[in-house]
Amino acid sequence: xxxxxxxxxxxxxxxxxxxxxxxxxxxxxxxxxxxxxxxxxxxxxxxxxxxxxxxxxxxxxxxxxxxxxxxxxxxxxxxxxxxxxxxxxxxxxxxxxxxxxxxxxxxxxxxxxxxxxxxxxxxxxxxxxxxxxxxxxxxxxxxxxxxxxxxxxxxxxxxxxxxxxxxxxxxxxxxxxxxxxxxxxxxxxxxxxxxxxxxxxxxxxxxxxxxxxxxxxxxxxxxxxxxxxxxxxxxxxxxxxxxxxxxxxxxxxxxxxxxxxxxxxxxxxxxxxxxxxxxxxxxxxxxxxxxxxxxxxxxxxxxxxxxxxxxxxxxxxxxx
Amino acid sequence: xxxxxxxxxxxxxxxxxxxxxxxxxxxxxxxxxxxxxxxxxxxxxxxxxxxxxxxxxxxxxxxxxxxxxxxxxxxxxxxxxxxxxxxxxxxxxxxxxxxxxxxxxxxxxxxxxxxxxxxxxxxxxxxxxxxxxxxxxxxxxxxxxxxxxxxxxxxxxxxxxxxxxxxxxxxxxxxxxxxxxxxxxxxxxxxxxxxxxxxxxxxxxxxxxxxxxxxxxxxxxxxxxxxxxxxxxxxxxxxxxxxxxxxxxxxxxxxxxxxxxxxxxxxxxxxxxxxxxxxxxxxxxxxxxxxxxxxxxxxxxxxxxxxxxxxxxxxxxxxxxxxxxxxxxxxxxxxxxxxxxxx
Numbered sequence: 001x002x003x004x005x006x007x008x009x010x011x012x013x014x015x016x017x018x019x020x021x022x023x024x025x026x027x028x029x030x031x032x033x034x035x036x037x038x039x040x041x042x043x044x045x046x047x048x049x050x051x052x053x054x055x056x057x058x059x060x061x062x063x064x065x066x067x068x069x070x071x072x073x074x075x076x077x078x079x080x081x082x083x084x085x086x087x088x089x090x091x092x093x094x095x096x097x098x099x100x101x102x103x104x105x106x107x108x109x110x111x112x113x114x115x116x117x118x119x120x121x122x123x124x125x126x127x128x129x130x131x132x133x134x135x136x137x138x139x140x141x142x143x144x145x146x147x148x149x150x151x152x153x154x155x156x157x158x159x160x161x162x163x164x165x166x167x168x169x170x171x172x173x174x175x176x177x178x179x180x181x182x183x184x185x186x187x188x189x190x191x192x193x194x195x196x197x198x199x200x201x202x203x204x205x206x207x208x209x210x211x212x213x214x215x216x217x218x219x220x221x222x223x224x225x226x227x228x229x230x231x232x233x234x235x236x237x238x239x240x241x242x243x244x245x246x247x248x249x250x251x252x253x254x255x256x257x258x259x260x261x262x263x264x265x266x267x268x269x270x271x272x273x274x275x276x277x278x279x280x281x282x283x284x285x286x287x288x289x290x291x292x293x294x295x296x297x298x299x300x301x302x303x304x305x306x307x308x309x310x311x312x313x314x315x316x317x318x319x320x
Numbered sequence: 321x322x323x324x325x326x327x328x329x330x331x332x333x334x335x336x337x338x339x340x341x342x343x344x345x346x347x348x349x350x351x352x353x354x355x356x357x358x359x360x361x362x363x364x365x366x367x368x369x370x371x372x373x374x375x376x377x378x379x380x381x382x383x384x385x386x387x388x389x390x391x392x393x394x395x396x397x398x399x400x401x402x403x404x405x406x407x408x409x410x411x412x413x414x415x416x417x418x419x420x421x422x423x424x425x426x427x428x429x430x431x432x433x434x435x436x437x438x439x440x441x442x443x444x445x446x447x448x449x450x451x452x453x454x455x456x457x458x459x460x461x462x463x464x465x466x467x468x469x470x471x472x473x474x475x476x477x478x479x480x481x482x483x484x485x486x487x488x489x490x491x492x493x494x495x496x497x498x499x500x501x502x503x504x505x506x507x508x509x510x511x512x513x514x515x516x517x518x519x520x521x522x523x524x525x526x527x528x529x530x531x532x533x534x535x536x537x538x539x540x541x542x543x544x545x546x547x548x549x550x551x552x553x554x555x556x557x558x559x560x561x562x563x564x565x566x567x568x569x570x571x572x573x574x575x576x577x578x579x580x581x582x583x584x585x586x587x588x589x590x591x592x593x594x595x596x597x598x599x600x601x602x603x604x605x606x607x608x609x610x611x612x613x614x615x616x617x618x619x620x621x622x623x624x625x626x627x628x629x630x631x632x633x634x635x636x637x638x639x640x641x642x643x644x645x646x647x648x649x650x651x652x653x654x655x656x657x658x659x660x661x662x663x
Contacts (some may be wrong), residue, residue, distance in 0.1 A: 011499075018500035026516040146648065150588070150641040152595045154609070154635050158616050165620065261507060274551060280511060280600055292512050295505040303503065 005308060012304045017078075017298045025075050027289045033073070039283040040090050057286070058089060086290045091282035096290050099275055106176055107271030110187060110263060111256040114194045119249065122199050123238075126206035131233055133211060148200030152282045153193075157266045160175035168286045174268035190267040194260055202248075209244045243314055250306040253298070302317070327385040327402035331518040335385040357653045365649040371642035382406040384470040407457050413438065415447035429662050442627040444615070454631045457608040461639055464525060464594050464604060470531030472586065473579060476537035481575070483537075484544025485567055501534045510593065514602045521604045524597065528590050536582045540575055547571050575656040584647035588640045595636065601652065607634040 027036075037050045037059065045053075054060040058076065062068045065075060080087060087095040100180040129141035165173040176186050213219065214237050222236050264273035272291065324398035362369060385402040390411065400401070404412070413435055418427035424436040433439075441450040483494035501509070513527035547553060556566050598609030599650045618625035 014496065015499050015503050018496060021501055022500060022504070023512070026512050030516040118424070142648075147641065147642050150637055150644055152592055152633075152636060152640075153596050154599055154612055154616075155637070158612070158619065160628065162619050166624070224598075261600070276508070276511070277600065280515065280602070283515075285515070288515060290510060291506045292504060295508050296503050299505060300503045 008304055008307055012300050013298055015296065019300075020078055020081055020293065023081075023289050023292060024074055027285050028073055028077065031285065036090055036283075036285045056093075057090065058144055076179040080183070081290075081293050087283050087286060089279075090286040091279070091284035096287050099287070100272065100290070100294070103270060103275050104268050105178070105271075107264065107273065108256060109183060110190055110194075110269055110271060112262060113187070114191050114198075114260065115249070115252060115256060116199055117191065118195055118202060121195060122202035122206060123245070125199070126203045126210060127233055127238065129203065129207050130210035130214065131229065133214070138159045142207070145200040146209075148196065149204070152195075153197045153262050154309040156193050156197050157262060160189050161266065164189060174266065176267075176269045186267070186269070190260075190263045190269065194263055205248065206241070206245065209236055213241045216240070243310065246309065246313060247306050250302050250309070251299070253302050325402065327387075330383050330385060331432065334380055337380065337383075357650075360653045361646075361649050362545075365634050368642040368649070371638060372646055375458050375565070375639050375642070376462065378406070378455050379416055379462040380457055382459040387553070400645070406452065409411055410449055410452040410453050412447045413452065415439070415443045417443070417447050418445060418625060419443045419447075427623075427625070441631045445618075445626050449629055452630045453611060454608070454635045456606055457611060457635060458639070460604055460607040461594075461636070463521070464528070464607065465524045465590045465643075468528040468590050469583050469586055471526060472533035473536060473583060475529065476533040476539055477572075477575070477579070478535040479533075480572060481538030481544045481567060483539040485563075485571060486547055490556035491541075494537070498534050498537050501531070502538075503581075506531050507593075507596065511600065511602070514597070524594070524602070524604050528593060532586055532590065536578075536586070539578060541577060544571055547574055550616060560567065581647070581651050581654060584650055588643045588647070591636070591640060608636040 033054055034050065037057075038045065041053055042051060051060070059073070061071050061073050061076070063073050065072050065187075075276070079085075088094065089096055089099070119178050129138050132138045132141075161173045164170045174186075177183060214232075217241075219232060221237055222232050227235070231271075261273040261276060263269070264271045265277040269273075272294075276285065278284070278293045279291065346588060348358050382404045385404040385407075387400055387402050389408070390403070415433050416426065416431070417440055419425070419586070420427050420440055421440060421442040423433065423439070423442065425432055427442075439449050440452070441454065443449055444453065444471070468501055479494045483491040504512075510527055510531045512528060514524060516521040517527060553570050556570050561569075593601055594607055595609035595612065597603040598607055599613045603609045603613075612629055615625070615628035615632065618628060
C-alpha cells in the first residue's frame with residue numbers, strides 16, 4: 001500500500017510537470033510573447049512600447065534553456081507556477097492571485113450546492129428508473145434523460161433568463177450579493193439551470209451502473225433468500241455501486257473551484273469561471289494559463305484521491 | 321488549397337463523402353453481422369435515422385457549389401461568387417431588416433417587404449432569411465462533428481492500438497500523454513488551444529479533436545491489451561504473420577464496433593461544445609451556436625424577436641436528439657455487454 005501511494009504521488013507530480021510543459025508550448029512557443037504584447041497593446045503600438053511592456057511582464061527573455069541556461073522563460077514559467085507566484089494580468093496589470101482569491105468564494109457558493117443537490121436528485125431518480133427496469137417507466141425515463149441532454153446549456157440559460165426577465169419579471173436577471181441572506185435569491189436560478197443541464201446525463205450514467213450491479217450473483221442470492229425489492233435496491237445494489245458514483249463525484253470536485261463557466265458568466269457571479277471568460281475576451285494570456293494550471297492541478301489531486309480512496313471503500317481492491 | 325478555390329475543394333469533399341457512404345452501405349450489406357445490426361437498428365430507431373438523413377442531405381446540398389447562373393436583378397451576391405444549391409434556392413430573398421415569419425411588412429416601421437409572405441421563419445437584423453441561415457447551419461454542424469472525428473479517431477487508434485499492441489516505452493509515453501491531457505479540464509484546454517492556434521474553422525476542429533481523442537485512445541488501448549492475448553492472435557503470430565498484418569486484420573476489425581459507437585456518441589458532444597465556443601466568441605462562422613449567440617439579446621427587445629433563436633435552437637436540438645437516439649441504438653445493437661437479456 002505504502003509503495004503504491006508513493007508511486008501514485010510521483011506519477012501525479014510527473015503529470016503536473018507535463019501539464020506545465022504543454023501550457024508553455026501553447027502560451028510561449030506557439031503564441032510568442034511578442035504576439036501577446038501586440039494583442040494587449042494593439043496592432044499599431046510602437047516597438048519601444050512593446051519592448052517596455054515585455055520587460056514589465058517579464059517576457060523579455062529567451063524561451064528555451066539552451067538559449068540561456070540561467071535566465072529563460074521555460075524555467076521561469078515552472079518556477080512561478082509551482083510557487084503559486086502568478087504575476088500580473090496581461091490585460092490590466094492587476095495581480096492574478098488577488099483575483100483568484102476573490103473568485104473562489106462565489107464559485108464555491110454556486111457549485112457546492114449544485115453538486116449536492118445534483119446527487120440528491122439524480123441518485124434517487126436513477127434508482128427509481130433502475131427499479132422499474134425494462135418497463136414503460138424505464139423507457140420513458142431514459143428518453144427524458146436523452147431529451148434533457150440534447151438541449152444546449154446555452155439554451156437552458158437563455159430560456160431561464162427569459163423566464164425571469166420577461167415573464168416572471170423578477171429583477172435582476174443576473175448579479176450576486178455576498179451576504180448570506182441575499183445570496184439564495186441570486187443563486188436559485190443558476191442552480192436550477194445547472195441541475196437541469198446535468199441531471200439527464202447523470203441519471204443515465206447511474207442507471208447503467210445500477211443495472212450492471214443488479215445482474216450480479218449476490219443480488220440473485222439476496223432475492224432468493226427473500227429480501228424485498230426496495231431492500232435489494234438500497235442495501236445490495238446502491239452500496240456496491242458506490243465506487244463508480246464516488247469516482248464521478250471526486251472528479252467533479254475540481255470543477256467546484258473552476259466553476260461552472262457558463263452559469264457564472266451569464267448570471268453575473270464573480271467567480272473563477274467569470275474570470276476565465278473575461279480573460280478570453282481581453283486576450284489575457286497570463287490569467288488564462290493560470291486558470292488552466294489551477295484547474296489541472298485540482299483535477300490531478302482529485303484523480304489521485306479517487307485512486308487511493310478505492311482501497312478504503314472497496315475491500316476487493318488490493319494495491320499490488 | 322493549392323491552386324483550388326475553396327468551393328472546388330468542397331465539391332470534391334462532397335463526392336468523397338458520397339463515395340464513403342456508398343462503401344459503408346456495401347460493407348454493411350455484405351457482412352452478415354453488420355447487416356443484422358443495421359436491420360435491428362432500423363427497426364428500432366426509424367424516425368431518428370430518417371431525421372439524421374435529412375440533416376445529412378441538407379448539408380450535402382449546401383456543399384455542392386458552382387459559379388455563374390445568377391439572374392441580373394439579384395444584387396445582394398457578388399457576381400462570380402460560387403453559390404451552393406441552398407444559396408440558389410434562397411437567391412434574392414434578402415430584406416432590409418427584421419420581419420416576422422410569413423409577415424407582409426417589416427417588423428419595425430411596417431415598410432413593405434420585397435418578398436412578402438415568403439419568409440417562413442422570418443428574417444434577422446440584416447434582413448437575411450432565417451430558414452436559409454438555419455439550413456446552412458446544418459453543413460457547419462456536420463462539418464464540426466465529422467471533420468473533428470476524422471482527426472480524433474484515427475489519432476486515438478494510432479496511439480491507442482500502437483501502445484496496447486507494442487507496449488514498452490511507446491506505451492509508457494502514450495499513457496503519460498493521455499494522463500496529462502486528461503488532467504486538464506476539457507473546456508479550459510479547448511479554450512487554451514484555440515487562443516494559441518487562432519480562430520478559424522480548421523483550428524477549432526483541431527482543438528476539438530485534440531481534446532476529444534483521449535477517451536477513445538484509452539479505450540482502444542485497453543481493448544488492444546485484451547485482444548493481444550487472445551488465442552487467434554497468438555495463432556496468427558505463430559503462423560509468422562507480420563506485425564502490421566496482425567494489427568490490421570486481427571486487432572482493428574475487433575475494434576470496429578467501438579469505432580462506430582464512439583463516432584456517434586462523440587458527434588453530439590462536439591456540436592454542443594461548439595455552441596459554447598461560439599458564445600465565448602471563438603466558434604465557427606455560420607454555426608447554429610453563432611446564430612443563438614447573436615440572437616440572445618434580441619429576446620429582450622420589445623416586441624420580442626423570437627424566431628431567430630427558436631429556429632437555430634430547434635435545428636440544433638433536433639440534430640443532437642436524433643444523433644443521441646441513433647447512438648444509443650447503435651450501442652444497444654453492437655455492444656456485446658448490452659446484448660445479454662435482462663435479468
